[in-house]
Amino acid sequence: MNLRPIAHVLVIASLAGAMLFGLRSYAADRVKTHHIAIQVDQNDPALMNLVLNNVENTAEYFNSKGEEAQIEVVAFGPGLNMLREDKSPVKDRLKRIQEGSFPSTVKFSACGVTRKKMEEAEGHAIPIVPEASMVASGVVRLTELQELGWSYIRP
Missing domain, CATH: 1.20.5 (Single alpha-helices involved in coiled-coils or other helix-helix interfaces)
Known part of the structure; x- marks a missing residue:
């Protein structure tokens, strides 16, 4: 055989x-990673706080399941006031989130087009909080994130 x-x-x-x-x-x-893009386009402190509640709750939820989340809040139009150093009604909260439990999880993006238009209208430079980074365009940034498969949230 x-x-x-x-x-x-x-x-x-x-x-x-x-x-x-x-x-x-x-x-x-x-580890499963979730990607969430959140739009802020209104100068409304209640909406801004709702977004930040969603950011914290989402990060905590996925963390408790042993999963990761990448969350990017994109502010443009009147919503850019959320990220203005001189006017943000949630400036202290932005700082706490970045210094808190999930600093690498959350990113804040400020629209360059809106900033330029605000600077032209107001006649001076618009300061952005240090927790935020500038993007060329908020709408373009959201489009890019969606094209990469990110979930899109508009509160």
Whole structure:
């Protein structure tokens, strides 16, 4: 009786089993990451606080499940007031979020187009809070994030 074909089958079966175990182990080791983009386009402190409540609650929820979340708040139009150093009604809260439990989870993006128009209208430079970064356009940034598969939230 020739055992070579049986030996080959056993080797192939062993390799397949090892690969399957490795894939299961790899999938178990991977942490699911959620991507959420939130729009702020109104100069409304209640809306701004609602957005920040959503940011904190979402980050805490996914963290409690052992999952990660990347959250980007994009402010443009009248909503840019949320990120203005001189006018933001939620400036202290932005700082607490960035210094809190999830600093790498949350990003604040300020619209460059809106800032430029505000500067032209007001005749002076518009300071942005240090917790925010500038993007060329808030609408373009939201579009890019959606094209990358991010969930889009408009409160």
